[in-house]
Amino acid sequence: MRRRVTLGRALQYVAIALFMVFLAFPLVFLFTTAFKTQAELQSPDPQLLPAQWNLDNFAAAIERANLVQAAGNSLLVAVVTTLIVVVISLPAAYALARFRTRLRKLATGWILLSQVFPFILIIIPLYLMLQPIGLGNSLAGLVVVYVVWSLPFALWMLQGYVASIPVDLEEAGAMDGAPKWRVLISIVLPLLAPGLVATSLFAFIGAWNEFFFALVLIKDEALQTLPQRLALFVGAEGQVQLGQLAAASLLAAIPSLLFFALIQRRLTSGLLSGAVKG
């Protein structure tokens, strides 16, 4: 019996290790490519590791694409989008999950329906609406678009978290004499932390990586976001400045990795506590 358990566990570890290698390889490839020279990248005898770890691609990418400015724009847009999405979706999700009115069905139906519109269908109407009110070539306009685009799914996700909190807990608080706002702040909000983290991650990464809306809306170079600048490394007929693109992508990935690293512990602990309760 013990042998079977040990063998099973070993196979699990092997499977996890293989999965990790599968997930990690593109990142390792990206990382090493960023340090290779153009000649190494075109070498008929490709090696995983560069012959010398040189930083030329990073210097060229930063200079050519003005990455620092673009990163600042992306960060601003992603953070503001995340805040607005969380602030709007939190009370809305609570209302959707707790108040069982006829509106609830309509609203949830609309939320799902809004997800079926592809980007390409709404981009021209959006552009035509934003242009006359001066939001066509501005980061504020981009934030508006990202909030509108992220909100339905964030709302849907968060209302699931609210629904999973037993109403009994709120009723117990009320029985002890706590006013509604106190119940919301002291009982519901802490239990919603994993949901808020997940929603924030979704909104942040969505805004950080989004390319097409930014491409169409932002014309001024000083306002361009990181994904727009990364596109400059791809040319006609499949030409790619691979080394510079890898270096720029690596730099572009750092803030979202940091953001994820900062808040993923809360996400994990939240999921575990939910699992135990379930």
Add this chain to the structure above:
Amino acid sequence: MHRTPRAAMTLAAGALLLTGCAFGGGQAPTATETTDPTEEVTLTFQSLAFQDATIAATEEIVDSWNEEHPETQIDLVQGSWDNVHDQLVTQFQGGDAPDIIHNEASDMAGFAHDGYLADLTPYLSEDLRGDVAEGVWTTVTAGDEVFAAPTLMQSYVAFANTAAFEAAGVEVPTGDSLAWSEVREIAQQLTGDGTYGLGWGLKSPTAPFMNLALGEDGTFFEVDAEGQATIDVGEGELALPQTVHAMAYEDQSLDPVTLTQSGGDVLPGFLGGTYGMYIGGSYLAQQIADTAPEGFEWTVLPPLAGSAGPAQGTSPQTLSVSADSEHVDRAAAFIDYYMQAEHLAAVGQGDALIPATGAARDALATATEGQTGWAEMLASGEVLEAAPFQLAVNYPQWKDQYATPAFQQYLADSISLEELTAQLTEGWESIQ
């Protein structure tokens, strides 16, 4: 509260209606001119320059213009080839396109047809008009209006690993042209154990097949003055795909893997000696020169020729002016400045592309004298001409939805020549 979903539905319906309007084609904007020549204006120029040297050359042209023309400042914006079509569709619809637009002729023809580009006929100098081949002007003319100035052109050339030729005892061809039958013969002679005579990155096969078909008298389309085209896929159109297919699967002298790769993907195999010849856009010469290992010996072979000669179609890179621009005359003046021989030669050298004007080709020939491949590439520029597909209004849609998948399947040996013909023809008819 109950109004919210209804309002949202109304908005969505409005959005859908707007979308319908957008794709239905809007009113053509009217071109305008600066009334006061001393008025200071700033124009936006979206450039798609890609190679570092071309970006630098473009910046230099803009800087020198700005210095010489304080009344007309150019704001240079860097765009990307990868998404320029989608970006322009939206910007034209919103009336917010850049004043001066860099793109290629076949993509701009549709915008010209919809009235989004200014007619440059009154603004282009006589010298410039006379210095660009008539066939090239055809690629940027819709009806009797010139919607762009052609800047740089690409030809398809064959690169040769001269050491591989020597090792196989094959003489490197010289002369005015190189027939496809000779390419096939040489490829067989160069093919050996683990090596192929030819590598050709045909991941995007439509453009090379359409352009090189002219050498076999294959035109694919007949286009009337309105841009309405009828398709005809016959012997001339199919000659080159058949040759490629035969080389890959009968002769086995062309590595079929390369047919699924881009031109750049095949380059390491050429530099490593796996392929004795390598066909691709002339721009690849720059990458070969930059990345070839020390001692690698290469050259560019004479212009590729079909049964009708070495003719090739080209879709030149272009500069256009948005019809929405408030200063079409000044934008056109900048284009005239950009087209000066030394400017065009500088951007052409950076991209390893062929300038559209004779004066710029001469300047480039002088600047690159003695450098491998340039003389042959510039010679191939002399045989470039208009191909009818460039003026077919729905060509970009047909290319992406039907032609490219059909050619890819044929090159993968998944469909027959008859099926290829049917897919190309029926695909075109379905979008008319």
